[in-house]
Amino acid sequence: MKFAFSEISLPKRGSLAIAVFADKKLSPTAAEVDKVTGGAVGRAIENSRFTGKKGNTLEILSPANMEVSRIVLFGLGDKDELALRDFENLGGSLLKKLNAAGAKNLTVILDGFDDTAVKESDAAAQVAFGAKLASYRFTKFKSELDKDAEPTLQKITVECKSSAAARKAFPDLEAIADGVFLTRDLVSEPANSLYPESFAERCKELTSLGIEVEILNEAKMKRLGMGALLGVGQGSIRESRLVVMKWNGAPAKSTKKPLAFVGKGVCFDTGGISLKPGPGMEEMKWDMGGAGTVTGLMKALAGRKAKVNAIGVIGLVENMPDGNAQRPGDIVTSMSGQTIEILNTDAEGRLVLADALWYTQDKYDPELIVDLATLTGAIIISLGHENAGLFSNNDELADQIFASGKDVGEGVWRLPMQKEYAKQIDSPIADMQNIGSGGRGAGSIVAAEFLQKFVNGKPWAHLDIAGMAWSKKDTPTVPKGGTGYGVRLLDNFVKTYHEGK
Ligand code: BES
Numbered sequence: 001m002k003f004a005f006s007e008i009s010l011p012k013r014g015s016l017a018i019a020v021f022a023d024k025k026l027s028p029t030a031a032e033v034d035k036v037t038g039g040a041v042g043r044a045i046e047n048s049r050f051t052g053k054k055g056n057t058l059e060i061l062s063p064a065n066m067e068v069s070r071i072v073l074f075g076l077g078d079k080d081e082l083a084l085r086d087f088e089n090l091g092g093s094l095l096k097k098l099n100a101a102g103a104k105n106l107t108v109i110l111d112g113f114d115d116t117a118v119k120e121s122d123a124a125a126q127v128a129f130g131a132k133l134a135s136y137r138f139t140k141f142k143s144e145l146d147k148d149a150e151p152t153l154q155k156i157t158v159e160c161k162s163s164a165a166a167r168k169a170f171p172d173l174e175a176i177a178d179g180v181f182l183t184r185d186l187v188s189e190p191a192n193s194l195y196p197e198s199f200a201e202r203c204k205e206l207t208s209l210g211i212e213v214e215i216l217n218e219a220k221m222k223r224l225g226m227g228a229l230l231g232v233g234q235g236s237i238r239e240s241r242l243v244v245m246k247w248n249g250a251p252a253k254s255t256k257k258p259l260a261f262v263g264k265g266v267c268f269d270t271g272g273i274s275l276k277p278g279p280g281m282e283e284m285k286w287d288m289g290g291a292g293t294v295t296g297l298m299k300a301l302a303g304r305k306a307k308v309n310a311i312g313v314i315g316l317v318e319n320m321p322d323g324n325a326q327r328p329g330d331i332v333t334s335m336s337g338q339t340i341e342i343l344n345t346d347a348e349g350r351l352v353l354a355d356a357l358w359y360t361q362d363k364y365d366p367e368l369i370v371d372l373a374t375l376t377g378a379i380i381i382s383l384g385h386e387n388a389g390l391f392s393n394n395d396e397l398a399d400q401i402f403a404s405g406k407d408v409g410e411g412v413w414r415l416p417m418q419k420e421y422a423k424q425i426d427s428p429i430a431d432m433q434n435i436g437s438g439g440r441g442a443g444s445i446v447a448a449e450f451l452q453k454f455v456n457g458k459p460w461a462h463l464d465i466a467g468m469a470w471s472k473k474d475t476p477t478v479p480k481g482g483t484g485y486g487v488r489l490l491d492n493f494v495k496t497y498h499e500g501k
């Protein structure tokens with residue numbers, strides 16, 4: 001789909017979308033269209049329940065005295081309550097509506113609110129961004145597409161004052177969307193086609209954007225002593241991999257240490273010998289969501305040439321039951337030297353991250369580490385599908401991540417960490433055990449306490465995205481399936497706090 005930005009002028013064809021504010025107050029363009037059409041806009045509003053409430057729309061087909069095929073009035077609500085994020089949702093909703101209607105071209109005109117907190121040109125870029133995010137589809141495994149249901153929209157033109165600013169802002173947003181799409185693709189792909197080696201190959205493709213990609217195979221990881229990660233993968237016929245992606249975008253003279261992002265990449269989690277129940281197990285194809293987000297984030301950063309040095313590290317394994325699989329009760333030695341008693345082979349993500357985190361801080365001495373993982377079912381019990389769990393040893397970092405998420409509509413909520421929880425993973429015979437002794441209580445916190453033992457005191461935040469990586473329902477900008485959650489949050493975090501200002 002194509003996007004364009006231009007100054008305001010009524011289109012000669014296609015579909016036209018124009019704004020109405022609360023209490024039926026027409027935007028300047030809506031008032032003009034009302035005049036041109038002999039009052040069609042006003043009459044349509046009078047004959048409906050549409051009042052200009054935010055999120056509502058009203059359609060006028062084949063208006064008189066104009067050659068456009070339809071006019072869509074979209075409500076923006078109270079001007080004082082406008083937020084930039086509304087426009088992203090507007091873009092997504094319009095895209096869906098016009099595809100359903102079979103439209104090919106859409107012109108969206110934004111005017112009448114430049115006196116508010118939201119700049120019209122910023123809003124214009126967001127409308128296009130929202131439409132782009134909503135246009136995502138995962139069709140790789142469809143051998144035939146249903147022609148009658150195919151999207152029809154080919155071009156969206158967003159018109160506003162100072163449209164050059166929107167045109168200038170859009171390429172970065174497109175790069176971010178491309179990162180989100182990569183994450184969605186990876187998360188939605190099943191485990192027979194996306195396994196550690198093939199995932200690592202997909203990362204290799206990012207070299208074309210200037211990302212350096214290094215792939216560690218099992219032999220290399222063995223030499224490094226990554227017994228925790230390798231133990232998880234040992235029951236699978238698929239070899240494990242650790243992938244390091246480096247983006248060096250900071251000015252050459254920069255002396256800042258890199259930012260590190262680490263992801264759990266369990267390409268399929270059967271639970272291993274502590275086998276999961278059958279129903280719903282297919283969902284565990286997306287247990288590599290953390291790694292998917294890290295990979296999409298790297299693509300976004302490189303795509304918009306972020307002025308930062310960032311490292312993405314993903315631990316890729318498949319957790320399978322097998323004659324060679326790890327047993328409950330086994331004790332492994334992690335790269336850090338700490339030993340771990342495995343009491344449940346389904347608590348495997350933390351084992352993968354243990355070595356990925358240690359390797360990252362040991363080899364790259366990063367300024368900070370943020371890890372992402374579909375780590376615990378318990379976080380879904382705590383926070384549902386509205387917020388990821390945030391855990392950190394650093395208040396400033398936690399606050400920045402919280403604010404970055406809020407900005408882009410990707411929520412996080414911080415949970416506590418304290419030594420009483422950490423006590424739960426004391427093992428009588430090893431340095432720690434991989435599940436808590438407290439039964440089902442505080443499962444997500446106990447998991448975070450486990451991870452903390454592998455960051456060596458570095459500023460660190462952990463996002464438990466088990467409730468966020470996958471969606472069973474459509475929202476205006478996120479079709480159901482892999483959501484791409486976290487790419488925008490962390491891109492915004494990098495941009496706001498780490499691109500030298
Ligand atoms: N991958 C799961 C967590 C998960 C559950 C992600 C549901 C997405 C949706 C993780 O490896 C796991 O199995 N965790 C166990 C930990 C328990 C054994 C301490 C869990 O949450 O039950």
Ligand code: ZN
Nearest residue numbers: 269346347348
């Ligand atoms: Zn598991």
Ligand code: ZN
Nearest residue numbers: 266269287349
């Ligand atoms: Zn898992």
